[in-house]
Structures are given as structure tokens and as C-alpha cells.
Amino acid sequence: MITKHLSPEILNQRRLEAVRLRLDGQTVANTAKRTGLSAPTISAAWKAFREGGWQAVPVRPRGRHKGNPQRLGETEREFLWQQLSRWPADKSPGWTSRELAEALSDETGRKVSPRAIEHWLEARDLKPAPMSLETTTKRSRKGRWLHQQVQPVLERVRSLGGAHWQGGVRVVTNSDGRQARCYQLYVHGKRGVLHTCRFASPPKARDYIELFERLADQGPTALIFHGAFFKASAEIAAWLEQHTDFQLLGVPPNSKL
Amino acid sequence: MTTLTHLQRLEAESIQIMREVVAESENPVMLYSVGKDSAVMLHLARKAFAPSPPPFPLLHVDTRWKFRAMYEFRDRMAEEAGMDLLVHINPEGIEKDINPFTHGSAIHTDVMKTEGLKQAMDKYGFDAAFGGARRDEEKSRAKERVFSFRTAQHRWDPKNQRPELWKVFNTFKHKGESIRVFPLSNWTELDIWQYIYLQNIPIVPLYYAGERPVVERDGALIMVDDERMPLEPGEVPMMRKVRFRTLGCYPLTGAVESEADTLPAIIQEMLLTRTSERQGRVIDHDSAASMEKKKQEGYF
Numbered sequence: 297m298i299t300k301h302l303s304p305e306i307l308n309q310r311r312l313e314a315v316r317l318r319l320d321g322q323t324v325a326n327t328a329k330r331t332g333l334s335a336p337t338i339s340a341a342w343k344a345f346r347e348g349g350w351q352a353v354p355v356r357p358r359g360r361h362k363g364n365p366q367r368l369g370e371t372e373r374e375f376l377w378q379q380l381s382r383w384p385a386d387k388s389p390g391w392t393s394r395e396l397a398e399a400l401s402d403e404t405g406r407k408v409s410p411r412a413i414e415h416w417l418e419a420r421d422l423k424p425a426p427m428s429l430e431t432t433t434k435r436s437r438k439g440r441w442l443h444q445q446v447q448p449v450l451e452r453v454r455s456l457g458g459a460h461w462q463g464g465v466r467v468v469t470n471s472d473g474r475q476a477r478c479y480q481l482y483v484h485g486k487r488g489v490l491h492t493c494r495f496a497s498p499p500k501a502r503d504y505i506e507l508f509e510r511l512a513d514q515g516p517t518a519l520i521f522h523g524a525f526f527k528a529s530a531e532i533a534a535w536l537e538q539h540t541d542f543q544l545l546g547v548p549p550n551s552k553l
Numbered sequence: 554m555t556t557l558t559h560l561q562r563l564e565a566e567s568i569q570i571m572r573e574v575v576a577e578s579e580n581p582v583m584l585y586s587v588g589k590d591s592a593v594m595l596h597l598a599r600k601a602f603a604p605s606p607p608p609f610p611l612l613h614v615d616t617r618w619k620f621r622a623m624y625e626f627r628d629r630m631a632e633e634a635g636m637d638l639l640v641h642i643n644p645e646g647i648e649k650d651i652n653p654f655t656h657g658s659a660i661h662t663d664v665m666k667t668e669g670l671k672q673a674m675d676k677y678g679f680d681a682a683f684g685g686a687r688r689d690e691e692k693s694r695a696k697e698r699v700f701s702f703r704t705a706q707h708r709w710d711p712k713n714q715r716p717e718l719w720k721v722f723n724t725f726k727h728k729g730e731s732i733r734v735f736p737l738s739n740w741t742e743l744d745i746w747q748y749i750y751l752q753n754i755p756i757v758p759l760y761y762a763g764e765r766p767v768v769e770r771d772g773a774l775i776m777v778d779d780e781r782m783p784l785e786p787g788e789v790p791m792m793r794k795v796r797f798r799t800l801g802c803y804p805l806t807g808a809v810e811s812e813a814d815t816l817p818a819i820i821q822e823m824l825l826t827r828t829s830e831r832q833g834r835v836i837d838h839d840s841a842a843s844m845e846k847k848k849q850e851g852y853f
Contacts, residue, residue: 465791479791498769500787525766525790528777532789549764549792 390491458516567736578681590685610637616665618802641673693845705729766790773807
């Protein structure tokens with residue numbers, strides 16, 4: 297009988313039963329018949345009993361060690377939520393999970409890993425995935441845009457020693473149950489690190505400009521952005537005109553990146 | 554004996570109404586608002602009088618604030634149908650530059666739509682006008698008859714309507730009276746979508762979900778269709794995946810967030826929805842029973 301499908305609890309009950317039967321003088325064959333375990337399993341249980349007593353008979357827990365997950369309490373969650381509604385004190389273009397973990401540690405003394413913060417962000421739909429910018433066929437709409445509009449700009453910025461970012465603005469519904477919806481401004485930097493802030497109402501031109509300035513402070517920048525219609529904003533157009541080393545590339549609508 | 558499906562019954566009823574109007578009136582016209590109901594009505598008219606083009610023109614009472622995609626679609630469809638397209642814009646509205654932003658939706662609707670329609674009816678002397686209104690759209694439309702009689706001043710009296718028992722229509726008109734005829738009166742929004750799907754009727758692309766620039770106004774998503782849309786200080790429109798369940802003047806028509814970018818997906822969404830399509834129309838929220846008041850004054 298195959299016993300791999302048995303849960304550890306049932307397997308352990310049968311191993312203990314097998315040892316009891318062996319102590320009663322039953323043969324291995326008889327014990328196997330009555331418990332449904334294989335002869336090697338019965339022998340292993342009997343050997344474990346003889347070497348370590350009853351405590352040694354049950355098998356060790358199977359699978360990955362579950363560990364001790366770092367659960368955030370109400371205070372910590374509230375702190376993180378509030379923190380996301382303001383810009384970081386340094387010139388970072390939004391909160392990273394590491395910065396949030398450090399801020400939490402400084403404020404409340406509670407140490408959690410950046411990974412735990414990422415889980416918290418993910419659970420509240422505040423962790424958008426980076427856009428897929430791999431070039432596909434040049435004939436597709438996406439391919440043409442990437443080849444003709446994006447790549448030349450990225451190469452120019454790279455040759456000037458600058459960096460490129462990608463980001464967007466989006467509506468997050470029922471995030472954390474605190475309010476019906478919030479608006480998330482985010483960018484992905486090197487190796488896809490997420491920098492983010494949240495807003496109670498749609499971000500205004502000054503919010504976008506704040507983000508652009510934080511990115512521009514780091515040198516020549518190319519930003520591929522999705523989710524805002526900047527053409528309608530005179531303030532943003534004026535800012536972009538003044539900052540020629542900042543290249544803003546709007547993702548075409550319905551391009552499914 | 555073959556049994557007709559419910560859509561075939563509705564189609565037959567609408568075609569019968571159209572033929573009845575052409576037989577009984579002297580100068581009919583089809584009001585064409587470029588929406589999905591108009592698309593179905595035009596399709597039915599073409600079917601009713603095929604192989605000839607329908608023996609009446611299309612009339613668009615324009616407000617100058619429709620979506621750009623609607624104007625493109627309107628011209629294309631009129632050309633395809635081989636029908637005359639009459640476009641009337643209230644000249645007083647142009648002169649006073651009536652618009653939904655500075656004058657508000659009530660004045661804009663009254664001047665550009667209600668007065669515009671009455672002017673056009675008088676100008677061309679139409680005695681019967683087909684409209685694409687349906688009973689399920691709005692409560693005042695629910696109680697309006699298929700043949701809705703209007704006085705010489707284009708007023709509607711909801712308390713004085715003729716019975717239409719067993720679908721027998723009394724088309725007698727007094728001197729100066731005109732009739733608004735609603736061949737789609739008994740259709741529901743779902744019927745319209747199913748018929749569009751089955752008959753492969755072209756509709757304005759705005760009905761399909763797509764990423765469009767929108768701003769939020771009192772909980773409604775208003776599409777920024779051109780540079781005339783005044784933005785609040787510092788406002789930046791967001792690109793959101795939306796579609797329109799109803800189409801009117803763009804500053805007065807709210808979009809809904811949707812992923813339905815195909816007809817089957819729209820139908821599926823329709824089956825799940827619990828709100829009226831006209832929820833997105835700002836003009837319907839002007840005041841209690843506002844639509845009935847507008848209709849009494851001559852609104853379509």
C-alpha cells in the first residue's frame with residue numbers, strides 16, 4: 297500500500313500502532329497487513345522505537361519549514377499607510393519597501409524585513425508589476441513604439457550616464473478597507489525596485505512634478521510613464537520644456553504592456 | 554409553423570411601426586443621435602425598406618459638444634445608408650455660445666437640444682419623427698406611447714395619450730400636430746446589444762472599453778475629448794480603461810470603468826449590471842422628474 301498520500305498525523309498513528317503490534321509479537325507481515333504500512337516502514341518505526349523510545353517513532357514534519365511570519369499589527373499598518381501618503385524625506389522618488397521598513401523601525405521600534413513590507417503592499421494591491429518592455433516583433437504596434445520611440449531615447453540617456461525608469465499612476469480600489477479607493481503613483485527603478493506614494497484624490501500636476509524633480513536630481517533621466525494624459529497639463533509641459541535632460545515617454549493607450 | 558425568437562418579434566414590430574409611419578405621414582424623418590439605439594433604428598429602417606434606401610432623411614440635432622468619434626461615425630453611416638443627413642444646430646445657441654460648462658447642463662440641453670429639435674421640425678415641416686427611445690431607459694419614457702402626439706408647439710401631454718391595445722396604432726393627427734414615433738420602445742438595453750451582436754451592426758467605438766483620458770466630476774468619469782474641456786487648477790487627466798453605456802454631449806456623459814472590449818463581453822457585463830445606462834447622463838439628474846418636464850416642453 298502506498299502511504300505517501302497519508303497525512304503525517306495518520307502516518308504517525310499507524311507507525312505507533314505498528315510498534316504496538318510488534319511488541320505484541322506480531323510478525324512484520326501481519327503488522328503490514330493490519331496497518332497498511334510497508335515492511336520497510338514498519339522496520340524503520342521499530343528501529344526508531346528501539347533507539348529512541350515512543351517519542352522517536354513519529355516521522356519528522358514534512359515540507360518547507362513554515363517559519364515565523366512577521367505579522368504587522370494595527371499600529372504598524374496605520375503607520376505605513378500614513379507614511380505612503382507623503383513623500384520620503386530624502387530625495388527618493390517614492391517609498392521603497394526597505395525605506396518603509398527603516399521608517400517603521402525608527403518610529404515604532406518594530407523591526408520587520410523589507411520582504412514583509414512587500415507582502416503588505418501586495419495584499420493591498422499596492423505592488424504593481426513593472427511593464428514588459430521586451431521588444432517583440434517590430435511590426436507590432438508595441439514593437440514599433442519600442443523601436444522607434446523608446447530605444448533611441450534610452451540610448452541617448454544612457455550615453456549621457458543617466459538612468460531610465462518606468463512607472464505610472466493607477467487607481468487602487470478598496471485598499472486596506474480604509475477608504476473606497478486611492479491613487480497610486482509609482483516608479484520602478486534598477487532591478488525593478490518599486491518606489492511608491494499614495495494619494496486620496498487623483499494626483500495633481502504638482503505631484504507629478506515632485507516625482508519628476510526627484511528623478512531628475514539623479515542626473516539625466518528617461519521615464520516611461522503609463523496612466524496619465526500629460527498633454528492636457530500646461531504646467532507639466534512647461535516643466536518639461538525647462539528640463540531638457542528629462543525625457544518623458546508616455547505609453548500609448550491600449551498598448552497592453 | 555416557425556416560432557420567432559424574442560428579438561425577431563421585436564424586429565418585426567419595429568419594422569411594422571416604421572412602415573406604418575411612412576404609409577400614414579407626409580413628411581417623416583429619423584432623428585439620429587449616433588448612439589447604439591440610433592444604430593439599431595437605422596439598421597431596422599434599412600431592412601424595412603430594402604432594397605431602396607429608407608424614404609426619409611436622417612436628422613441630427615447637433616449641440617457641437619458630441620464626442621469627435623460620434624461625428625466621424627455619423628458622416629460615415631449616413632453615406633453608407635445612402636440617406637440625406639440633415640444637421641441642425643440652434644443658431645441662437647451658436648450666437649450666445651451656449652455650452653455645458655458656463656451655462657450648465659439644463660440651459661445647454663434646453664437651448665441646444667429641445668429648442669434645436671423644435672426649430673428643425675418647424676424648418677423642414679416634418680410631421681413624424683422616429684426616435685430611438687426605449688421604455689427601460691427612464692421612467693417618463695416608460696409611460697410614453699409608441700406613437701407620441703405633440704401639439705403644434707411640440708408639447709407632450711402625458712395625461713392625454715392614446716391607447717395602443719393589441720399594437721393597433723391610431724395615427725390620426727389633428728392639424729398642426731406631429732408624432733414622435735418610438736419603434737424601439739419595447740426593446741431593452743440587453744435586447745439592443747444582443748441585436749447589434751447578432752446583426753453585426755457597426756457602433757461608435759466609444760461603446761467598447763479602452764484606455765481614455767478622464768477626469769472625475771462629482772463621482773462621474775468625464776472624458777477629455779478635446780481642448781475645450783476646462784480642467785481644474787493643476788488637474789491632470791488619468792488614462793483609465795472605460796467605456797460608455799450611453800453617448801451624449803461629452804461633458805455631460807459619464808463613462809464606466811470596464812474591461813468589456815468586445816460585444817460578448819459587453820453583453821456579459823449587461824447581464825450583471827444593476828444600474829440604468831442613463832445613470833451616466835448628467836442631464837437626468839437635474840431635478841426630480843426632469844426628463845418628464847423636458848419631454849413636455851418638446852425634448853425628444
